[in-house]
Amino acid sequence: GEDVEQSLFLSVREGDSSVINCTYTDSSSTYLYWYKQEPGAGLQLLTYIFSNMDMKQDQRLTVLLNKKDKHLSLRIADTQTGDSAIYFCAEKAGTSYDKVIFGPGTSLSVIP
Amino acid sequence: GAGVSQSPSNKVTEKGKDVELRCDPISGHTALYWYRQRLGQGLEFLIYFQGNSAPDKSGLPSDRFSAERTGESVSTLTIQRTQQEDSAVYLCASSLDYEQYFGPGTRLTVT
Numbered sequence: 001g002e003d004v005e006q007s008l009f010l011s012v013r014e015g016d017s018s019v020i021n022c023t024y025t026d027s028s029s030t031y032l033y034w035y036k037q038e039p040g041a042g043l044q045l046l047t048y049i050f051s052n053m054d055m056k057q058d059q060r061l062t063v064l065l066n067k068k069d070k071h072l073s074l075r076i077a078d079t080q081t082g083d084s085a086i087y088f089c090a091e092k093a094g095t096s097y098d099k100v101i102f103g104p105g106t107s108l109s110v111i112p
Numbered sequence: 113g114a115g116v117s118q119s120p121s122n123k124v125t126e127k128g129k130d131v132e133l134r135c136d137p138i139s140g141h142t143a144l145y146w147y148r149q150r151l152g153q154g155l156e157f158l159i160y161f162q163g164n165s166a167p168d169k170s171g172l173p174s175d176r177f178s179a180e181r182t183g184e185s186v187s188t189l190t191i192q193r194t195q196q197e198d199s200a201v202y203l204c205a206s207s208l209d210y211e212q213y214f215g216p217g218t219r220l221t222v223t
Contacts, residue, residue, distance in 0.1 A: 031210045042203075042216050043155075043205075043214040048210065092210060099145065099157060099160040099168055100145065100205075100212055102154055102155040102157070105153075105154045105155075
């Protein structure tokens with residue numbers, strides 16, 4: 001079945017780059033997502049990538065996809081204290097009619 | 113426009129009681145999901161509705177859990193004979209294609 005794995009914690013200094021990694025098992029995944037959840041808040045879609053892409057950049061965010069290794073990463077440049085949150089990787093298999101499966105989340109702490 | 117809404121926002125119930133949680137998706141969204149998020153944990157998939165297809169119930173943890181959806185509108189998640197381990201935030205999301213929109217969640221506390 002589908003499985004999405006992430007490391008649970010990451011700590012970086014303000015101004016450094018953060019890299020959050022994710023691995024997934026379903027080779028038929030077509031959409032891969034990064035969501036952000038701030039304390040006490042709902043889930044916010046940060047960015048997504050289609051499986052036929054290997055990179056997507058959106059301002060400070062860079063998503064890299066290695067489909068062969070089923071590895072997804074999110075790089076946040078110039079990390080700020082406001083980036084402290086839990087980041088969830090998620091994948092949707094097959095078509096848009098398939099369910100979305102989430103990883104356990106990576107808690108990012110930014111040290112001033 | 114209106115987003116996904118859920119009610120109640122908070123629910124405290126006694127162990128053994130039944131609870132019903134409601135989700136109002138975004139109008140026109142064909143897909144609706146329920147997830148459970150225990151304190152400090154990730155999102156656990158529960159059930160997925162897509163249009164008129166049979167729902168994917170593969171994530172429901174026990175037969176105490178059930179969900180219904182009327183057409184492409186409101187969904188209710190029912191938990192019978194609640195247990196303390198059911199305490200969590202229950203999140204609903206809806207989508208039309210690849211992007212999910214999440215509701216604020218219902219925080220369920222079983223005492």
